[in-house]
Amino acid sequence: MIRKRVLVSGRVQGVYFRDTCRRMARDSAVHGWVRNLPDGRVEAVFEGPTDQVDQMVRWAGRGPELALVTEVTVQEEPPEGLRDFTVR
Numbered sequence: 001m002i003r004k005r006v007l008v009s010g011r012v013q014g015v016y017f018r019d020t021c022r023r024m025a026r027d028s029a030v031h032g033w034v035r036n037l038p039d040g041r042v043e044a045v046f047e048g049p050t051d052q053v054d055q056m057v058r059w060a061g062r063g064p065e066l067a068l069v070t071e072v073t074v075q076e077e078p079p080e081g082l083r084d085f086t087v088r
Contacts, residue, residue, distance in 0.1 A: 003032075003047040003079040006060045010070035012042045018087045020064040021056075025085040028052045035088035047082045 008017070013036050021034045021044060030052050032045035046056040061072045 001048065001079045002050050002053050003045065003077045004053055004057055005075045005077055006044045006046065006057055007037075007073045008042045008044070008060050008063065008069055008071070009040070010063075011066075011068040012063055013040055015066035016064050017042050017067055021060070022085055022087050024059060025056055028055060030056050031082035031085050033082075033086045033088050045077075045082075047079050 018034045018036065021042075025032065025034075025046065028048070030046050030048040032047045034042060034044040037043055042060075044056075044060060046053045057072075057074055061069055063069045
């Protein structure tokens with residue numbers, strides 16, 4: 001079990017980033033959350049098995065079809081034992 005916090009910059013708000021992220025995470029058995037930030041970025045926390053979390057981090061680097069991701073920063077954190085994936 002690992003946990004990664006991701007900050008995504010670019011055209012990532014208003015392009016269904018959060019909803020798509022939620023659906024993909026739930027399909028991949030990854031827990032955590034995603035939210036828009038006031039500065040236009042999206043922040044997400046992914047927690048679960050290494051392969052699935054890494055897959056979500058790679059997806060965040062592309063985003064949904066309408067997104068234009070310009071930068072992604074990833075920070076490893078200790079897992080908290082989250083049980084679901086939510087949009088904040």
